[in-house]
Amino acid sequence: MSGQEHNMPGMLAGLVAVARRDLLLAWKRPGDVVNPLFFFAMVCTLFPLAVGPSAEQLTFSGPGVLWVAALLSVLISLHSLFLSDYDDGSLEQFLVSPQPLPLLGLGKTIAHWLTSGLPLVLVSPIVAITYRMPGSVVLVLMLTLTLGTISLSLLGAIGAALTVGLHRGTALLSLLILPLSMPVLIIGANTVSLAAGNETYSAGVWALAAYAVGALSLAPYATAAALRISNE
Amino acid sequence: MWKWFHQLASPPYFYRIVPAFSAWLMVPGLALIAYGTYAGLFLAPVDYQQGDAFRIIYVHVPSAYLSMLSYMILAVAGGIGLIWRIKLAHAVAASAAPLGASFTFLALVTGSIWGRPMWGTWWEWADPRMMSELILLFFYFGYMALRSAIDDTAKADKASAVLALVGVINVIIVHYSVTWWSSLHQGQTIMAKGGPAMDPGMLYPLLAMIFGFNLLFGSLLLRRTRTEVLFRERRTRWVREMILSPEGQS
Amino acid sequence: MELLEMGKYGAYVWTAFGLTFALVLINEWRVRARQATVYRDIEVRIKALEENE
Helix, strand or coil, X not given: CHHHHCCCCCHHHHHHHHHHHHHHHHHHCHHHHHHHHHHHHHHHHHHHHHHCCCHHHHHHHHHHHHHHHHHHHHHHHXXXXXXXXXXXXXXXXXXXXXXXXXXXXXXXXXXXXXXXXXXXXXXXXXXXXXXXXXXXXXXXXXXXXXXHHHHHHHHHHHHHHHHCCCCCHHHHHHHHHHHHHHHHXXXXXHHHHHHHCXXXXXXXXXXXXXXXXXXXXXXXXXXXXXXXXXXX | CHHHHHHHCCHHHHHHHHXXXXXXXXXXXXXXXXXXXXXXXXXXXXXXXXXHHHHHHHHHHHHHHHHHHHHHHHHHHHHHHHHHXXXXXXHHHHHHHHHHHXXXXXXXXXXXXXXXXXXXXXXXXXXXXXXXXXXHHHHHHHHHHHHHHCCCHHHHHHHHHHHHHHHXXXXXXXXXXXXXXHHHHCCCCCCCCCCCCCCXXXXXXXXXXXXXXXXXXXXXXXXXXXXXXXXXXXXXXXXXXXXXXXXXXX | CHHHHCCCCHHHHHHHHHHHHHHHHHXXXXXXXXXXXXXXXXXXXXXXHXXXX
């Protein structure tokens, strides 16, 4: 038995392999990455159309609107996180694999963030500028979005794991994720507003960072538990 | 003592003892509520800031308290069921959810009714406690929705237990974030519900109401759990024997 | 009656109390009704099984 030990991939290798696989799959289906971004842009377009495009309104509502749109966009991309693996049986392989399930789930989550949160952060300046957001505030927006979307991917994975394979799972997933994501939304959006008002905003940034670290350490275990339960 | 706990977790034993136990909770509970209502409405001195409207506190605070207690019970019971695989715990969690949700709803409505004469509006977004209560209601809805979406009872139990445990941590964080957010956006000062210090004439009825409602809730929860246990155990021998035995059960 | 008026806040106070008691009664009723229904359904099924044996 001991002779076979060093042929088994290490834990990190398992995580990386899962992440790479998902990134490769996303590369082959660019729509999965791009569609949520279009959704993000469209939601940001809806608000001026609905409420009026005055400069004051835009600068005032910009942080909030952008944050809500980002949240909804991440939400859309979450429901399929485990879906294809559930359908084709890969999920069962994860469950019986010698690699720790939390790490495998984390690998998928990392890939998810790279294909949803990160593109959002990169695209956000473009939309932010249409909302007349000054450059310094845009940077704060990108910072908060980075930290926030990391937390959202981590928490969202729990929800996705709980609802995978359920009939009408998407609506249920939204119902589950939205309350969980409220602290992130509240802190993120309001931190950017504070920055826009030239007030100190570091508290919010630290809070988001702490939340992300907390989510990183705890969420994978909840996701793993949820995956086991869903797959029974 | 441990033996009693062990016995308690046994469904037939639990089923048998609940009616008596629940009466022990309900009777004092109703008495306390009767005193609290009477004293709160008619005996407690009028608040000089809010006038008689402050009396809504006597129903609002117990509801809010129960809404949060119920969620804690739900989460802890779910955790116990998940970790130690005690089926009764899951039955408690399943029963606590609709009760807790209705008290959350009540807290929101009574809070809104209180808000109207006080702030001039039916809903004040900037009040952190009402906002936290609203988000708590969403947590309840999510929990109940997840439960009903999963057909297999055991699976539903475990999945909702995971959700509740994640939710409990988040509820606390939500409360702090909403409080911070509210401090950023407060235009006018939100009048603190209850005023500065409470004189005993106001306080005692409130304590009586809180206690009384707690006891009442305990009675409701136990009886609802009892029904849940009966339903889950419907195909077992002890249920069959109980039903076929000389009647007198309910 | 002055007590019923509650210093012009009467409608609010009494509505709040009324809703609370209504909700408690509704919950009480639901708990009892559910117990009765569940018990009855099980009883029917078990009695039917008994007869078939």
